[in-house]
Amino acid sequence: MPNTATEQRIAARVTEAREYLELSYDELAEMVGVEASEIQAIEAGDEQVSAALLAEIAKALGRGIEFFTADVPVQKAAERTEFLARAAETLSDQDMGELQRFATYLKSRSESAAA
Amino acid sequence: MIDPIRRSRLRGAAAAEKIQKVLEVRQRLTSTHERVDVFDALAWLDVRVIFKPLDGLLGAYIRGEQPGVMISTRRPLSVQRFTAAHELGHAVMNHEPSLDSPTVLRRAAYSQKSPKVSGFASYLQEIEADAFAGTFLLPNWLITYHAWKHGWSRSDLTSEDILYQLALRCGASYQATVWALERNNFISDTARTQLLNVEPKQIKQRIGHVRGAAETRYDAWVLNEGDDKADIAITVGDTVTVDLSQQASAGYLWIPKAPTPASLTELDSSVSVAPDLVGAPSTRRAFYRADNQGFGSLRFEHKRQWERNSLGEVAFNLSIMEPEHGLSRANRIRQRQSRKGVNAG
Numbered sequence: 001m002p003n004t005a006t007e008q009r010i011a012a013r014v015t016e017a018r019e020y021l022e023l024s025y026d027e028l029a030e031m032v033g034v035e036a037s038e039i040q041a042i043e044a045g046d047e048q049v050s051a052a053l054l055a056e057i058a059k060a061l062g063r064g065i066e067f068f069t070a071d072v073p074v075q076k077a078a079e080r081t082e083f084l085a086r087a088a089e090t091l092s093d094q095d096m097g098e099l100q101r102f103a104t105y106l107k108s109r110s111e112s113a114a115a
Numbered sequence: 116m117i118d119p120i121r122r123s124r125l126r127g128a129a130a131a132e133k134i135q136k137v138l139e140v141r142q143r144l145t146s147t148h149e150r151v152d153v154f155d156a157l158a159w160l161d162v163r164v165i166f167k168p169l170d171g172l173l174g175a176y177i178r179g180e181q182p183g184v185m186i187s188t189r190r191p192l193s194v195q196r197f198t199a200a201h202e203l204g205h206a207v208m209n210h211e212p213s214l215d216s217p218t219v220l221r222r223a224a225y226s227q228k229s230p231k232v233s234g235f236a237s238y239l240q241e242i243e244a245d246a247f248a249g250t251f252l253l254p255n256w257l258i259t260y261h262a263w264k265h266g267w268s269r270s271d272l273t274s275e276d277i278l279y280q281l282a283l284r285c286g287a288s289y290q291a292t293v294w295a296l297e298r299n300n301f302i303s304d305t306a307r308t309q310l311l312n313v314e315p316k317q318i319k320q321r322i323g324h325v326r327g328a329a330e331t332r333y334d335a336w337v338l339n340e341g342d343d344k345a346d347i348a349i350t351v352g353d354t355v356t357v358d359l360s361q362q363a364s365a366g367y368l369w370i371p372k373a374p375t376p377a378s379l380t381e382l383d384s385s386v387s388v389a390p391d392l393v394g395a396p397s398t399r400r401a402f403y404r405a406d407n408q409g410f411g412s413l414r415f416e417h418k419r420q421w422e423r424n425s426l427g428e429v430a431f432n433l434s435i436m437e438p439e440h441g442l443s444r445a446n447r448i449r450q451r452q453s454r455k456g457v458n459a460g
Contacts, residue, residue, distance in 0.1 A: 021165070022441020031450050060450055062163060062181075092170040102165060102185050103177055109163070110180035 006069065010054065011045040013068045017061040018043075020105065031060040062109040123239045127246025130208050134251065141256060148348040148434065149261070150286035151252050153199045154445040157184060162206055164199065164443035174198035176205045188440055191332035192350055193288035195439070197248050204247030210240045252287050253295035261285065265341035272296055273306045276337075279318045283334055284347075289315045322356060323402065338413075343429040351437050355379070355403045357413060359429065363388070363397040366419040367426055371401075376411020378435045379403040405435045 018028050018039075025036040025043075032039075032053065041047035049057070058065050135141065138159065140151050147155070157164050162182050169187035173194065177183045184202040186195050204210075261284045262272065271277050282292035290311060297307040322335040333352040339359060349355065359369040363386070375381050383402040388395065403413070412432045418425035 020441070023447070027447060031447075031454055033454055060454075095169045095172045098167045098169055098185065099172075099175055099177075102167070102175075102183060105165075106163070106177055106179060106181045106183045109183075 007048060008045050009071070010049060010068045011043050014039075014049075014057060014061075015043045017063050017067065020101070021061060023061075028057070028060060032056040062105065064108050067108050119239055120242055123242040124246040127204060127208070127243035127248075128250040130204065130243075131247045131250035132254070134203075134207055135254065144257075144260070145346070148286075148346055149284060150348075151200075151254075151257065152445070153196050153203060153252065154439075154443045156251075157199060157203055157206070158443065158445035158449045160203075160206060162203075163446055166195075166439045166441060166443065174202055176202040176210075178205075178210075182206055186439075186443075188438060191288075191334075192438065193282070193286060193291070196252060196286050197288060197291055200248035200251045201244045203251065204244035205240070208240075208243060208247065210244070211237075249291065249295055249298065253285055253292060255299045257285055258295065258299060258301065264345075265339070269301060272301050273310070275310055275313045275318055276321070278310060279315055280337055283336055286348075289318075322354075338431050340429055342431055344432070346432045346434065348434045348436060349405055351405050351408060351435055353405050353435075354382075355405065355413070355431075355433070357399075357401045357403075357415070357431070359399045359415060359417070360396045361386075361399050361417060362426075364395075367417050368420065369399040369415045369417050370420070372414035372416045372428065373412065375403070376409065376413070376433070378405060378407040378409035378411055379413070379433070380406050405433070407435065408437045409435050411435070 018025075023031075025039045029036040029039045033056070034053065038047065042049045042053075054068060055065065058068060134156065135151070138156055140147075140156075143152075144150075154164060162184055164184045164186060166186050166188045168189055169185070170189075172185075172187055173190060174184060174186045177185070184199060184206075186198055186202075190198070258281065261267075261281055265277075265280075267277055267281070272281070278292055278296070279289050282289045285292060287295070293302075293307055293310045296302045297304060302310070316330060319335040322337060331352070333354065334350065336347070336349060336353060336355045338347070338355060338357050361367055361369050381401060381403050383400075385400050386397050387400065388397040399415075401413075410433065412430050414428065414430045416425035417427045417429075
């Protein structure tokens with residue numbers, strides 16, 4: 001059975017969110033209570049993920065469900081990122097990028113907690 | 116009137132002591148590698164901690180409904196721990212991101228040489244967070260605990276070699292440890308100045324670190340009887356020198372009781388005797404490098420080779436860890452536990 005666009009999107013976003021936290025398949029599998037092979041199959045788009053499991057995955061990866069299902073990437077990063085930084089030198093583009101990605105992640109996380 | 120900087124230092128230190136009580140840091144010390152587990156404290160507060168490669172930043176704290184702390188992977192563990200404690204200070208003291216503009220980044224205490232008048236309140240917040248971090252990671256009782264275990268006297272604490280080993284056991288940088296000793300009146304301000312003139316790499320070179328490693332972030336541990344039965348966390352790349360004093364003239368030698376754990380490589384082994392002293396104790400020295408992540412114990416017994424019973428034994432339990440990356444280990448553990456908690460209930 002061919003994969004739907006939604007399934008492919010979910011697969012890609014699970015990979016993205018897992019890789020951002022630098023978790024292995026095993027670690028994510030243990031956090032949500034399934035086998036690592038199941039996570040691999042979901043990310044490869046070979047297996048459809050149930051709504052219940054997706055909710056578990058979203059919780060473990062600290063994202064709202066919309067992060068996985070919305071057709072446009074959730075890039076509405078916190079416009080007003082409030083943070084305190086401990087800098088040794090100057091702030092580079094790389095650092096700014098990491099801060100923005102982290103702020104986006106935390107924002108998605110607070111949406112998942114509100115849901 | 117008490118000056119504002121001093122008041123901020125006191126506030127930061129008081130907040131750190133309060134959190135230590137809440138988390139029972141002191142009671143749990145032996146299960147946290149005999150140092151204060153700052154990453155677990157953050158995970159307990161449900162603050163997500165993430166390690167990413169940052170150039171100039173040591174770390175950042177992002178406030179909000181779901182607060183988070185980012186730590187640079189490009190710094191040694193001691194600096195990462197201090198940064199985490201500093202950000203924990205911001206979190207528990209509920210610091211405002213910035214008083215003038217929410218998007219303004221505020222520099223670290225290191226680079227705050229002359230605060231602008233407009234930034235004075237945020238400058239004080241940084242002072243508070245630094246004082247929090249110092250007291251949280253290096254409380255008086257922790258210094259006393261390690262000094263007592265090793266039989267270090269007050270005057271021993273002016274030795275740079277001992278101080279470096281104390282810093283390793285507390286999981287703090289050499290410099291932060293020197294400041295903590297002065298703050299707690301273990302050493303004078305003169306001793307502090309002298310100690311701060313020494314660079315840890317000079318100390319590491321003297322210990323006999325692997326060639327070239329003294330220049331790097333890798334640490335050089337020296338373990339002896341004072342570390343018996345301790346559960347010590349070291350990083351892949353660190354070296355370990357076991358230094359045991361033996362009654363060789365009476366026939367007693369320190370002999371390995373178990374094979375070297377797989378994650379360590381023994382690089383050298385030697386016995387040295389004080390040259391002018393007949394019958395003086397000799398020192399058995401064994402030198403290892405931590406090559407892989409894992410757990411293992413180095414065990415030795417002090418015995419005459421022809422006798423069955425030993426005079427004494429030591430065991431150094433080592434947890435060898437890779438530097439952290441991505442989501443913190445403490446956050447990962449809590450995430451797994453919360454899942455198990457659900458299943459159990």
